Amino acid sequence: MKTKLLAAFAAASVLALAGCSGGDEVGDVSLGLFTLKDIKINTFQDPKVPGVTCHVASIEANLSLADPSDSSVSCRQTGEITPEMIASIDRTKSGEVVFTKSKSILLKTMKIRRIYDAETQTLLYISYSTKETTGSFKHSLSTIPLWGTAAWENRPPVPAKSM
Numbered sequence: 001m002k003t004k005l006l007a008a009f010a011a012a013s014v015l016a017l018a019g020c021s022g023g024d025e026v027g028d029v030s031l032g033l034f035t036l037k038d039i040k041i042n043t044f045q046d047p048k049v050p051g052v053t054c055h056v057a058s059i060e061a062n063l064s065l066a067d068p069s070d071s072s073v074s075c076r077q078t079g080e081i082t083p084e085m086i087a088s089i090d091r092t093k094s095g096e097v098v099f100t101k102s103k104s105i106l107l108k109t110m111k112i113r114r115i116y117d118a119e120t121q122t123l124l125y126i127s128y129s130t131k132e133t134t135g136s137f138k139h140s141l142s143t144i145p146l147w148g149t150a151a152w153e154n155r156p157p158v159p160a161k162s163m
Helices: 002-018 083-088
Strands: 024-030 037-045 052-061 071-077 096-102 109-117 122-129 139-145
Touching (some): 052 122
Antiparallel strands (some): 037 052, 052 071, 122 139
16 A cells, blocks of 8 residues: 555656746757656746846756756847846845746755846846755856846946955
């Protein structure tokens, strides 16, 4: 009885994980014949700055209840970025989460957070795991300067900081 219950729970968990991914999958790269792990590539547009498109690569292990924490994010300007868009985003130092993907039934999640650097007028997108793995939290960073967009504010250049 316990074996059947455990098998049913495992099957339900795998199905639940399949429905927890965010964004649209645009790539699937096998890591080899003798592994059940693949690199999945998702794409998404920033919900408040639709002129930004991000691609996220992460490892997913088929038939596993926990995927590795490694991920990579790359974001680019793919459309107009307006002052109204920048005015609508969270401008605190912690920014806001713009993408979430479940990596485990045990509360491990991959998130992408947007942070605005007002001094350099740059959007930062950081991908990170909410669970420590082998002594560190895995993360990746991508930046989009607003230079050349309608959102760029003309002001004196930022002076270089001396060390």
